[in-house]
Amino acid sequence: MIKKIFPVVLLAIFIAACSSSDDNVVSDTPGTTPFNRGALLSNFADNLIIPAYEELNNNLAALVTSKDDFVAISNQANLDRLRASWLTAYKTWQHVEAFNIGKAEEILYHFQMNIYPTNTIDIHNNITNSNYDLTAVNNNDAVGFPAVDYMIYGIGASDTEILEKYTTDAESAKNQTYLSDLINQMKTLTQDVLNDWNTSYRATFIASTTNTASSAANKIVNDYIFYYEKGLRANKFGIPAGNFSATPLPEKVEGFYNQEVSKELALEALTAVQNIFNGTHFGASTSGIGFKGYLDNLDRTDLATMINGQFGTAREKIQALNANFYTQINTDNTKMTQAYDALQAAVVLLKVDMLQTFNISVDYVDADGD
Amino acid sequence: MNRFQTYLTQKTNASPLAVFRIGFGLMMCYSIIRFWLKGWIESIYLEPAFHFSYYGFEWIKPLGSFTYIIFIICGLSAFFVALGFKYRLAIITFFLSFTYIELMEKTTYLNHYYFISILSFLLIFLPANATFSIDNIFRKRSFEEIPNWCIDAIKLLLGIVYFYAGLAKINSDWLFKAMPLKIWLPSKYDLPIIGETLMQQDWFHYAMSWSGMLYDLFIPFLLLYKRTRWFAFALVVFFHIFTRVLFPIGMFPYVMIVGSLIFFEADFHKKIIAFIKKVIQKVIQIKSKTIEIIPEYKLKFKSVIIPVVMLFFMIQIIFPFRFLLYNGNLFWTEQGYRFSWRVMLMEKMGSTTFKIVDGETNNFFYVNNSDFLTPLQEKQMSFQPDFILEYAHYLGDHFTNQGHKNVQVFVESYVALNGHLSQLFIDKTVDLYQEEESFKPKTWILPFNDDKH
Numbered sequence: 001m002i003k004k005i006f007p008v009v010l011l012a013i014f015i016a017a018c019s020s021s022d023d024n025v026v027s028d029t030p031g032t033t034p035f036n037r038g039a040l041l042s043n044f045a046d047n048l049i050i051p052a053y054e055e056l057n058n059n060l061a062a063l064v065t066s067k068d069d070f071v072a073i074s075n076q077a078n079l080d081r082l083r084a085s086w087l088t089a090y091k092t093w094q095h096v097e098a099f100n101i102g103k104a105e106e107i108l109y110h111f112q113m114n115i116y117p118t119n120t121i122d123i124h125n126n127i128t129n130s131n132y133d134l135t136a137v138n139n140n141d142a143v144g145f146p147a148v149d150y151m152i153y154g155i156g157a158s159d160t161e162i163l164e165k166y167t168t169d170a171e172s173a174k175n176q177t178y179l180s181d182l183i184n185q186m187k188t189l190t191q192d193v194l195n196d197w198n199t200s201y202r203a204t205f206i207a208s209t210t211n212t213a214s215s216a217a218n219k220i221v222n223d224y225i226f227y228y229e230k231g232l233r234a235n236k237f238g239i240p241a242g243n244f245s246a247t248p249l250p251e252k253v254e255g256f257y258n259q260e261v262s263k264e265l266a267l268e269a270l271t272a273v274q275n276i277f278n279g280t281h282f283g284a285s286t287s288g289i290g291f292k293g294y295l296d297n298l299d300r301t302d303l304a305t306m307i308n309g310q311f312g313t314a315r316e317k318i319q320a321l322n323a324n325f326y327t328q329i330n331t332d333n334t335k336m337t338q339a340y341d342a343l344q345a346a347v348v349l350l351k352v353d354m355l356q357t358f359n360i361s362v363d364y365v366d367a368d369g370d
Numbered sequence: 371m372n373r374f375q376t377y378l379t380q381k382t383n384a385s386p387l388a389v390f391r392i393g394f395g396l397m398m399c400y401s402i403i404r405f406w407l408k409g410w411i412e413s414i415y416l417e418p419a420f421h422f423s424y425y426g427f428e429w430i431k432p433l434g435s436f437t438y439i440i441f442i443i444c445g446l447s448a449f450f451v452a453l454g455f456k457y458r459l460a461i462i463t464f465f466l467s468f469t470y471i472e473l474m475e476k477t478t479y480l481n482h483y484y485f486i487s488i489l490s491f492l493l494i495f496l497p498a499n500a501t502f503s504i505d506n507i508f509r510k511r512s513f514e515e516i517p518n519w520c521i522d523a524i525k526l527l528l529g530i531v532y533f534y535a536g537l538a539k540i541n542s543d544w545l546f547k548a549m550p551l552k553i554w555l556p557s558k559y560d561l562p563i564i565g566e567t568l569m570q571q572d573w574f575h576y577a578m579s580w581s582g583m584l585y586d587l588f589i590p591f592l593l594l595y596k597r598t599r600w601f602a603f604a605l606v607v608f609f610h611i612f613t614r615v616l617f618p619i620g621m622f623p624y625v626m627i628v629g630s631l632i633f634f635e636a637d638f639h640k641k642i643i644a645f646i647k648k649v650i651q652k653v654i655q656i657k658s659k660t661i662e663i664i665p666e667y668k669l670k671f672k673s674v675i676i677p678v679v680m681l682f683f684m685i686q687i688i689f690p691f692r693f694l695l696y697n698g699n700l701f702w703t704e705q706g707y708r709f710s711w712r713v714m715l716m717e718k719m720g721s722t723t724f725k726i727v728d729g730e731t732n733n734f735f736y737v738n739n740s741d742f743l744t745p746l747q748e749k750q751m752s753f754q755p756d757f758i759l760e761y762a763h764y765l766g767d768h769f770t771n772q773g774h775k776n777v778q779v780f781v782e783s784y785v786a787l788n789g790h791l792s793q794l795f796i797d798k799t800v801d802l803y804q805e806e807e808s809f810k811p812k813t814w815i816l817p818f819n820d821d822k823h
Contacts (some may be wrong), residue, residue, distance in 0.1 A: 034559055034570045210560040234738075246774075285652045298556070303791070309563035348721045349785040352792045356719045369478060369622030369714070 035297040037209040043288035047281040052095040053194040059089035059186040074166040094268040100225035103196035118146035154257030233343040241336040250329035262325040314342040380518035384501040385685035391498035393628040395452025402445035422476035430473040454503020465490040467700030481620040496520045513667035529590035534711035536586030548575035549788040550717035591632040702818035722783040729776035762802035779803040
């Protein structure tokens with residue numbers, strides 16, 4: 001009995017299977033060419049990551065020079081030049097912050113470059129004691145761009161006072177040394193990371209295409225989403241706007257002591273995020289393969305379009321804000337939380353829809369499935 | 371009823387059940403050791419500050435360092451089951467300790483853990499130590515035959531698992547969109563030879579979906595029917611090894627492969643036992659002469675055991691259909707989803723953020739989930755309504771205890787199912803702190819909109 005029925009059922013089902021899959025032939029063709037993850041990683045390494053690190057390294061070299069000039073002659077003109085160099089480098093920094101991988105991850109580079117708010121008590125203790133290890137974990141909030149921000153904008157109430165701190169103040173020599181050590185350290189760290197990319201890590205990175213938790217292909221996706229959610233959405237917007245606390249915490253904005261650039265830095269970061277997504281080369285408008293290309297290959301151009309659309313919406317909301325988020329939060333925090341909400345909407349698209357489409361093995365979950 | 375009575379008196383050789391007992395015990399013992407070595411006792415049971423519980427079993431919690439003791443008890447009892455040493459006590463201990471472990475944390479729910487729990491429950495009532503067991507040596511008697519239904523019971527349970535898994539695959543996403551295999555298979559591009567070729571082919575995703583469904587539906591029957599049995603067993607081995615290669619499914623494939631040996635005739639199992647005996651004899655000499663061989667095992671407490679086993683199977687057959695009592699898309703709401711052999715059936719992810727509101731002032735803040743949950747917990751919580759509700763209550767209690775006033779807990783949850791675009795999952799306007807867990811439909815789950823992509 002079974003022998004007779006079974007082939008008939010099988011045949012019926014087979015016919016049904018074929019006829020149903022025919023409907024999808026046209027829309028599914030893109031998925032039949034396997035996506036070249038190596039090409040994606042090459043584009044990231046050669047056109048986004050390494051050029052951005054090179055630019056940052058040059059910017060920091062310029063910052064070192066401006067700092068040396070300022071330490072030699074602490075006048076207003078040199079302070080202005082120092083500040084300009086700091087801002088240029090800080091903006092370039094926004095283009096590397098998402099790439100916490102390789103040497104950067106190994107030496108905890110990110111924790112020594114942009115942890116804010118900076119801790120001014122720690123900074124002053126370091127200055128007074130003159131005996132500090134800038135790489136120490138407990139100094140993470142006393143180094144990097146935020147610490148320099150304090151040293152060149154916040155150490156005195158006015159520019160005159162700031163200049164006094166480096167000239168006539170009792171601790172002027174120590175202040176100069178700390179400022180100098182901070183900037184030299186940033187340069188050294190960046191040079192190390194860049195050298196590693198230029199010598200060995202590039203090849204390792206590009207070859208690491210497997211779908212395993214530790215592969216560069218998977219890590220870069222996870223790092224990207226993590227950066228977007230934490231580095232951009234939470235740190236630059238959510239935390240200062242009070243989304244995670246009972247009251248707003250405006251003193252936690254990026255570039256707090258400068259008082260003018262939190263928006264500029266945030267927009268730069270959003271550009272960086274969008275460039276990674278679209279595979280747009282650093283400092284150019286040409287595009288290679290990015291996550292968008294990956295989505296296109298998996299026949300989800302609709303999702304890629306939505307994500308770019310949401311980035312656009314977020315950009316509009318950010319552009320409507322005051323140049324200084326500290327002022328924005330204190331005058332009209334609603335606009336700030338609106339920008340946060342627009343960024344949050346893209347978190348869902350990246351973290352849920354894009355991740356599901358890539359079906360990336362998530363790096364932190366280790367357990368059996370069904 | 372008369373025919374049923376006659377059926378119950380039928381006898382069969384005891385060796386298939388003995389082989390099953392040994393295979394089951396050894397694999398469970400190994401599973402426990404494997405779980406321990408992977409560090410999962412710490413990461414799943416000890417490190418989290420908060421544990422997700424099953425409704426009605428909230429009192430079952432990890433016991434700090436004693437959790438290791440439970441695992442030791444569980445592993446040892448599994449080993450004793452394999453030996454057939456103090457079998458009844460060992461299998462009861464195994465059932466209780468294993469089930470306790472599973473009930474401690476809902477995040478790790480897997481169909482095959484549930485399968486192990488109910489199978490070990492069933493084994494309590496079966497004379498799996500009737501032959502080839504340490505108990506035989508101590509009691510100085512072994513049994514030739516056992517009631518036939520005892521072996522059929524295991525076949526039936528395996529059959530239910532497969533057949534229901536097959537039934538669950540008969541849905542439009544699985545059959546007509548090849549979802550979620552269309553998402554999962556292309557990501558296996560690393561596999562040698564087939565990774566960049568077959569795994570990327572659209573037709574292959576459909577072929578896998580359909581053959582998976584047919585396999586699950588028909589394999590119990592192919593195993594039962596003598597002429598197709600070897601072919602069916604070859605299929606079982608191929609299917610489970612293949613899925614093991616593709617997916618991180620731990621021990622389950624091996625449990626099913628070894629388990630399906632029960633379908634073979636007694637002679638086959640006698641050979642296995644003879645082989646094991648030969649190996650053992652090389653190491654130690656056991657005086658089997660003193661063991662009296664009794665032709666037939668008489669079931670004690672038959673009047674209790676038969677009704678219990680019948681009730682057990684009635685529940686097994688009916689329980690997976692409880693989803694019919696709920697409205698809405700089953701995969702979306704997951705009301706009646708678990709304990710029903712819905713295995714690897716959907717790809718679902720979510721992003722779920724909680725908002726703590728002061729009901730009087732309307733001041734609010736968002737919760738950083740990683741402050742309270744492990745990544746695995748957060749992943750599971752993000753798309754399952756009962757997790758979301760339990761966590762909302764935990765947060766509500768936590769912030770109330772911290773001194774926050776008029777605490778309300780709202781959730782913004784976006785979930786994507788089988789490649790459909792993510793959409794709002796939970797009613798944003800419902801204060802979940804006021805909602806209670808129950809078997810009633812959860813009205814605050816928003817309906818699934820099938821049209822989007």
